[in-house]
Amino acid sequence: MVSTATSELPNAGEGLDAVSAANHIEASGLSKSFGAFKALEDINFTIKNQEFVSVLGPSGCGKSTLLRIMAGLIPYETGTASIKGEKVLSPRPDIGVVFQTNNMLPWLTVRGNVELGARIRNMPAAARDTAVDKILEVLSLTKFADAHPHQLSGGMRQRASIGQALVLDPPVLLMDEPFGALDALTRDKLNVELLRIWQEHRKTVMLITHSIAEAVFLSDRVLVMADRPGKIIDEVLIDLPRPRNAATTRAMPKFGEYVTYLGRVMGVAN
Structure with a gap:
């Protein structure tokens, strides 16, 4: 796994307090195959308590497979997946x-x-x-x-x-492209709604998305996946002040810088 905040962008400055420092979601050397097709290879990441992390990647890169593994809905072959220090073997009542x-x-x-x-x-x-x-x-x-x-x-x-x-x-919320089927305006409105809920209730959130702007607007960190087989190729800390709102956050030059950088990582921008 490549773990960088990139030399072009600053690291998040505030960090989490001592209570929030424990990892709620963790994958180590995680791999998954479907027959001869290798969907995921050597996935490594952690998500801290009350942290909002998005997993960004192209369609077919294994994002949804990764989330379903963390939710205990499908098995995996090698490595480990854990929630609050306990190995994921089946669905759990503390995961939404x-x-x-x-x-x-x-x-x-x-x-x-x-x-x-x-x-x-x-x-x-x-x-x-x-x-x-x-x-x-x-x-x-x-x-x-x-x-x-x-x-x-x-x-x-x-x-x-x-x-x-x-x-x-539930203390942990796993979201698999929950707004992907909606029109752009409704999606933007629900991004704001989701951010408001998280800012009030501070769940640990893992969000799967293919929208770069959505990932930047919502997240503390963004994990970027490449496909065939799916692997994490970059990790970007999002240093934008909280609480965030649509009007001011998306107008910040730094917001645009993050979107541009992540677009280049994903190969959709020069």
Whole structure:
């Protein structure tokens, strides 16, 4: 793994406090094959407690495979994958996962979908109602609690999917291109919404994306993958002040510098 903040760009200056220093997500020498096809090779990285890290790379480079391994959804051949120091062998209750396509059940209301995981986990009714009410408010979905998925916009359905992951208050959130299927305007709005949620609740987040601007806007660090087989070729610390907002952060010259640099690393800019 190449671990650089690049000589052209400054390292992040503030760092995390002592409580936040522990690694929540870690991969060491991780490899994965599907038959004769090697999807991932020698993946090494760490994500600290409460850190927001994006994994950026072209389509087909193994980003989603990597996330599914960290979520315990698929096995791997060599190396190790761990969450909070424990080897990942299967799905865990302290991990929330959000996929690109929302998994809302069409016959349930927004509230019914958001609370489904809590019901399956047998959360007491009073605690469940409180948690769901809070999440609906955070996601600006309170007025749509009794609506069904077909009555919602794509962005609202995706917010509800995030709510499904958040309602159990997991310390770790894995997100697999959650906004990839949305139009650019809705995607930008949900980037802002996701950043607001993270700034308020400070989950440890691993976000899979192919959007350079999205990765820079949201992240503390960006890991860059190359494909065939997928491997991490660069690591960039994003030294942009927090809290961030769309208007001021994206207007900063440094934001453009990060986007340009990452574009060159990915081969999409000269």
